[in-house]
Amino acid sequence: GAVVSQHPSWVICKSGTSVKIECRSLDFQATTMFWYRQFPKQSLMLMATSNEGSKATYEQGVEKDKFLINHASLTLSTLTVTSAHPEDSSFYICSTPPSRSGSAYNEQFFGPGTRLTVL
Amino acid sequence: AQTVTQSQPEMSVQEAETVTLSCTYDTSESDYYLFWYKQPPSRQMILVIRQEAYKQQNATENRFSVNFQKAAKSFSLKISDSQLGDAAMYFCAYLPNFGNEKLTFGTGTRLTIIP
Numbered sequence: 001g002a003v004v005s006q007h008p009s010w011v012i013c014k015s016g017t018s019v020k021i022e023c024r025s026l027d028f029q030a031t032t033m034f035w036y037r038q039f040p041k042q043s044l045m046l047m048a049t050s051n052e053g054s055k056a057t058y059e060q061g062v063e064k065d066k067f068l069i070n071h072a073s074l075t076l077s078t079l080t081v082t083s084a085h086p087e088d089s090s091f092y093i094c095s096t097p098p099s100r101s102g103s104a105y106n107e108q109f110f111g112p113g114t115r116l117t118v119l
Numbered sequence: 120a121q122t123v124t125q126s127q128p129e130m131s132v133q134e135a136e137t138v139t140l141s142c143t144y145d146t147s148e149s150d151y152y153l154f155w156y157k158q159p160p161s162r163q164m165i166l167v168i169r170q171e172a173y174k175q176q177n178a179t180e181n182r183f184s185v186n187f188q189k190a191a192k193s194f195s196l197k198i199s200d201s202q203l204g205d206a207a208m209y210f211c212a213y214l215p216n217f218g219n220e221k222l223t224f225g226t227g228t229r230l231t232i233i234p
Contacts, residue, residue: 034221041229046222097220112163
């Protein structure tokens with residue numbers, strides 16, 4: 001199956017700094033990536049959808065200026081947390097969207113996630 | 120809007136025994152997909168099983184099976200012969216078949232396996 005990687009797997013930063021998280025599709029081209037946020041012991045919440053060659057679309061309540069998403073190529077999507085604060089500490093996961101071929105469904109593949117800790 | 124509810128925040132089961140995790144959902148659609156995802160301590164999301172709503176037959180994957188009750192909008196996961204490696208968070212998820220391709224996740228059930 002498709003492989004999605006994320007880098008870094010864990011990052012600690014000081015409050016006020018910016019952090020970039022990379023999401024790469026290793027063996028396929030992805031025109032779209034989903035970005036999720038997961039607080040401890042909670043479910044995944046979709047933050048935004050990155051689109052290669054166009055602007056990202058954000059879910060309601062997600063600050064566009066805080067979470068900058070760029071889909072630089074067909075294999076790379078990035079999430080930059082700008083001016084990070086302790087409340088931004090969370091687990092961030094990217095994934096491919098599900099795809100369909102006729103009536104068949106193709107699996108959605110998740111990256112391994114990035115744990116962000118803001119001091 | 121679709122909602123997915125998992126009413127059991129935590130469950131535990133003796134190793135080798137059987138456990139059932141509950142999930143209910145709300146939708147006005149007739150055609151959709153339902154999933155169970157596993158998130159072990161590594162936090163990598165792993166697809167456990169998938170059910171197409173138009174299929175009456177319950178999906179099965181080795182020790183994992185579902186009880187899909189479309190009219191009741193219920194989608195439970197049964198794990199047979201529980202193993203230590205089954206310990207994880209389990210998320211139920213809903214995906215409409217057309218249009219919006221975004222999964223709606225439930226709140227999760229943490230499963231503990233007792234040796």
